Amino acid sequence: MKILFLGNTLDIKTEIVYEIKSELATEFIYVENLDEWIRSKEENTDIEICIINVDKDKDQILRFEEYIINNWDESPILLYSKNTNLKEDCILNLPPNVYYNRDASPRSIVSKTKEIIGISSNRSSTNYYPIRSIRFKAVNSVVCDVYIKLGDNKFVKIIGKNDLYDNEQIQKYIKKGITTLYVLQEDYFEFCRHYSKLLGSMLATQNKTNLLKTEYTSISFIHEITNELGLSSIVVETIDDTVNSCMCILNENDHLLKFVDKLKKEGNYLYKHSQLLIYVSCAIALEMNWSSDSTLKKLSIASILHDITLENEELALIDELNDDKFDDLSWRDIKTIKNHSLDAFNLIAKSNNLPPDIESIVRDHHERPDGSGFPRGLFATNISPLSCIFILAEDFVHQFYEAGCKKSTCKSIIERLDKKYSKGNFRKPLEGIKKCFL
Ligand SMILES: [Fe+2]
Numbered sequence: 370m371k372i373l374f375l376g377n378t379l380d381i382k383t384e385i386v387y388e389i390k391s392e393l394a395t396e397f398i399y400v401e402n403l404d405e406w407i408r409s410k411e412e413n414t415d416i417e418i419c420i421i422n423v424d425k426d427k428d429q430i431l432r433f434e435e436y437i438i439n440n441w442d443e444s445p446i447l448l449y450s451k452n453t454n455l456k457e458d459c460i461l462n463l464p465p466n467v468y469y470n471r472d473a474s475p476r477s478i479v480s481k482t483k484e485i486i487g488i489s490s491n492r493s494s495t496n497y498y499p500i501r502s503i504r505f506k507a508v509n510s511v512v513c514d515v516y517i518k519l520g521d522n523k524f525v526k527i528i529g530k531n532d533l534y535d536n537e538q539i540q541k542y543i544k545k546g547i548t549t550l551y552v553l554q555e556d557y558f559e560f561c562r563h564y565s566k567l568l569g570s571m572l573a574t575q576n577k578t579n580l581l582k583t584e585y586t587s588i589s590f591i592h593e594i595t596n597e598l599g600l601s602s603i604v605v606e607t608i609d610d611t612v613n614s615c616m617c618i619l620n621e622n623d624h625l626l627k628f629v630d631k632l633k634k635e636g637n638y639l640y641k642h643s644q645l646l647i648y649v650s651c652a653i654a655l656e657m658n659w660s661s662d663s664t665l666k667k668l669s670i671a672s673i674l675h676d677i678t679l680e681n682e683e684l685a686l687i688d689e690l691n692d693d694k695f696d697d698l699s700w701r702d703i704k705t706i707k708n709h710s711l712d713a714f715n716l717i718a719k720s721n722n723l724p725p726d727i728e729s730i731v732r733d734h735h736e737r738p739d740g741s742g743f744p745r746g747l748f749a750t751n752i753s754p755l756s757c758i759f760i761l762a763e764d765f766v767h768q769f770y771e772a773g774c775k776k777s778t779c780k781s782i783i784e785r786l787d788k789k790y791s792k793g794n795f796r797k798p799l800e801g802i803k804k805c806f807l
């Protein structure tokens with residue numbers, strides 16, 4: 370399915386694309402102005418919907434309005450803007466099939482997009498689960514049958530369970546525009562588990578530069594940063610799948626989801642650094658060859674949950690007790706910071722069906738190798754290896770954000786980490802992070 374996206378507000382664009390891609394197998398074409406939009410529309414006759422974000426530029430929306438009133442081909446357009454001054458001007462004259470979204474939240478755009486395209490929001494109503502075709506190129510056999518979709522309810526098996534297949538076969542499908550293949554829903558998690566294992570062994574043997582050349586297929590606010598960091602698409606997609614299965618686990622814990630949803634809605638540093646932490650901590654684990662499904666899940670869920678008891682993003686920006694920012698805080702805020710990892714630990718301990726170790730990773734995420742951390746002031750040799758990966762990854766993410774999310778800052782960040790963490794159980798993860806980002 371092709372979606373043409375016009376807009377140049379990076380945050381909004383990446384969040385909406387991320388939300389839509391997490392639910393629908395889609396290909397996005399991005400344009401930034403009306404002329405590019407018209408050209409793309411003419412070149413791609415199979416576009417199913419255009420999503421248009423015109424938050425800032427009043428001239429552009431007036432030109433756009435004029436264009437669609439005079440040249441509209443009846444294909445659906447979803448227009449959204451938070452600019453209240455534009456609303457009445459624009460809505461009145463727009464033809465039907467041009468949908469105006471007043472809420473402009475990423476979730477509402479996804480729902481409206483699905484409604485327009487006529488796709489049910491209930492994934493479980495189909496027995497087949499979409500997986501991007503390119504992922505099948507990374508391996509040459511999978512643990513379940515693979516299908517191609519021929520029509521609304523028509524799927525045909527193209528690869529049998531554990532059958533060997535050729536990359537060429539997948540490339541042919543991709544060339545024909547078949548960018549999505551399917552596995553049965555009940556096979557999906559087994560597929561992900563197996564794929565992750567294979568990836569771990571590939572990472573150990575394959576030339577890293579080859580992996581880095583692999584095409585990036587996913588764009589979202591987080592994927593733009595992982596791209597900037599130089600993580601390969603195979604690593605990113607494997608972690609994407611881990612995140613999907615983690616969300617299934619978290620779905621069984623309403624009391625945690627409440628916090629996660631709140632973070633997600635606010636979309637600020639608290640949410641974004643937790644998202645990036647998933648990718649950084651899992652990338653380090655994969656680089657260390659700790660690629661088991663359960664390790665990746667533990668790190669991912671701990672990333673999502675580690676700061677859920679903080680409400681103020683300013684407080685989340687304070688990572689250590691000797692931070693200068695402490696001087697300007699009230700005693701109440703200082704108490705919140707000092708207690709937040711233990712509070713999260715207690716919340717998680719009450720949860721059902723979470724893999725073990727998550728609560729201790731969360732409790733220890735501000736411990737430091739020299740004993741200066743909190744809440745327990747542990748030293749390098751008393752912190753578990755998995756917690757060491759997590760602590761190192763969190764410190765890296767924190768500094769990376771503070772330095773503006775630029776790859777060029779990685780070297781100096783890692784030099785600082787090297788001075789601080791080359792002790793005890795931190796040594797191996799430190800090697801891992803160097804291999805990942807230097
Ligand atoms: Fe954090």
Ligand SMILES: [Fe+2]
Nearest residue numbers: 675676734735
């Ligand atoms: Fe924290």
